[in-house]
Amino acid sequence: MRLQVNGIVYDVDVEPDMPLLWVLRDELGITGPKYGCGVAYCGACSVWVDGMLVRSCSYAVSAAEGTSVTTIEGLGTPDALHAVQEAWIEEQVAQCGYCQSGQIMTAAAFLQENSSPSDDEIDEAMSANLCRCGTYPRIRAAIKSAAAKLGGA
């Protein structure tokens, strides 16, 4: 099976129903997406498939064949940060940080659709992502400052 992840093409030999998350993590060594719940509840595994936000722990790899997958590593790097990552660093959002790849991928997808969101819209977009450390106030602030960076409100 041929997969394109962060612009690089990989050939993998896996069962078609293996979740994309485990192909990324164990087969390709791309560990930004995290395993949290395994049932598409917590959002730690969030990645983009052709620009669409998916929960990779519950997304069969066969569905990603022929698409372009983007993980947090493909969004931006320490040397070339995405605006959302910049905002996350400036607000110092992370505590343990384990959920933040998923939070950032979710926020970045959301801000592409809505560059000047209201508080209620932010709540709606982010409420399916779990942070056990309770960084929600900082996530909220970072989304607002990222929206400003991206040229919105």
Place this chain on the structure above:
Amino acid sequence: MGTLSKVTRRTFLVGSVAVAGGVAFGFYAYKTPGDNPLLADLGEGEAALTPYVLISPDAITLITPRADKGQGAYSVQALLIAEELDVELDQIRVDPGPPSPVYYNTALATEAVPFRSTDTSNAANAMRGVADAAMKFIGMQITGGSTTVPDSYEKLRIAGAIARETLKKAASKETGTPIADLRTERGHVILPDGTERSYQSLAEAASGLTVVSDVELRDPAQWRLIGKPVQRVDIIAKSTGTQDYGIDLKFDDMLYAAVRRNPRNGGGMAGYDASTAETMRGVHSVIDLGDGIGVIADNTWRAFQAADAVECEWEAAPFPANMDEHWQVLSDSFTEENLNSRNLDAGDVVTALSEGDVLEAEYRAPYLAHSPLEPVNAVVKVTDARVDIWTGTQVPRFVQTNVAAITGHAPEDIHVHVLMMGGSFGHRLEDNYIHHAVRLAMTVKGRPVKLTYKREEDFSHDYLRQISMGRMRGNVSNGQVESYDLSVTMPSVTDSQMGRQGLSLGSTDPIIATGAWDQPYAIPNYRVSAYKAPPLAPLSSWRSVGASTNAFLHEGFLDELIHAAGADPLEERLRLMNDETSRRVLEAVGDMSDWGSDLGPGRGRGVAFALSFGTPVAEVVEVTDTPAGIQIDRVFVAADVGKVVDPVNFDNLVKGGVVFGLGHAMNCEITFTDGMVDQPNFYAFEGMKFYQCPEILVRGLENGSRIRGIGEPPVPPAGPALGNAIFAATGQRLCEMPFSKFVRFA
């Protein structure tokens, strides 16, 4: 500080390297923490200046032995060393270092004594000294009890100063410039003519010198880093997916593993059939673990699938099968023979409550899971010569000892490499998952094996937050709280947790009463009786431990008494308060929340206070009773840690602690049916959702005379403050958590 204390402090920091024998030898022999472990493993041209600073030709590494579970421990430890060492946080690497008795936790023992943290009497201090020495003797390198900053505050600054002065001594020797003419900045020693010598270039020269031990700490007015907003050392990695946690580790020839153990935690396995699992793709082997099976495969998901495909026959749970029985055990535990401590017995509650109107209540708090978002995991490689373990753990020394017993290696051949943790909340004080990983790795010697717990396995095998019950009686007179008699019972967390380490800390478990007996209120007749219930489900420390339940009991019923007295919840607490630092914390939330102002119809505010781990925290919660349920609007928090070392992290930890405390009080419980946990995953253990998160305003005070931690103390007041706010808004008093059993949250 007396001369003896000064000597002690120095002997600790420089270890046995630079200490001249003879001076106070007996004292030294008892207090010595052991050798500098970094000296055993030095590379060419490296110098280990104190156990906390390692200078290599290419790097400056600060050793930060307190584990980082997300609370920013690495960053704050590095900051304290860097302040005196004169390096910036972008110049250094941090490394948790090897497990070693030299990194024992002083502050943890300091609070393990039966004195109020506000008690600075000679007796209390003497007792703390004894506990401290004992902890050193055992060499407990533990991260917990909100002790990282209290333990490190002076120790790490002195370590930085020692290293700095030793580097200056080396530069002086090499250049002939008197030490007094040298200064340091950004990792360099600077000569009077402006010539700079990097610390790295001085490493070799410094390594041959006697360490300078006579150092003075800088005046706080000169601090560059402490108390200033700084960027956490891990923030870029954690914002770019490049932070490696234990679960992310990968070696070339690594195998992947899963376990499936009796869902009745601690029960045995009567038999199993792995014939289907063994034929599944990628499966290497299925291993009998006694109380379950382990699967070794070539991919985590395949290991999970195969573990689920094994047919297992499980035995009964070693504790009551259903919740009614657990509560019944607690209900039956308020007996004289179960009385474990009664550290507070002021006035005469028996006489005071023998007549007139007596208010009574029973409060309950449920089992809770720790459930950090990173499920437990460990990579282990076993060879005949050594065992290597890569994992996130708060107890590396326990791991060393326990694994040695499993594999038969000498403890010094067990190498624990501590990695960043994706949360813990006390979860990683347990090391059972590491034992399983070791046992699996022993079957494939020479190959690293990564064991990852499936989320459901993590939930069903957590060592839980205690279940607890309180029975209270009290009365009021002339608009004031007059008598408060609180009886609390829970099984012993300490017996359960330390029992798994083969340790006994005596029959009295202070945890049963912490957060209740030690609160700074002067109530005329005031008694707290702690009853030890028999063991039920296995327990472990959960963020804020005893105070996580006791503050709910204590502050909930205190609020009831104040209401019965017709007094104001904040004013009456202030009137009763007998500790100045605590009083100012309460006054601060009153000020922040504009306490007393009219909130309008359907709204209410509640206040709660808790002193835990020596840190007084007061919280005011504002709620609105909406058609969709209770909405939490705003939370105000004031806390006093003596000195806010890292203000950004302080703010983040307080807010996170409030979300954690509120979320569990709102919605979370672990229950049992047929001996099995009813909550398999996060969807059945929902804390606070993003949209429910209120605005949280935080004020850090610095009136306290000692440095305190902030990781846990914001948690205990959150639940009772919410309960008291719901009462204020609706008139409904909630005596049991989670509150979602009785009210709906918007």
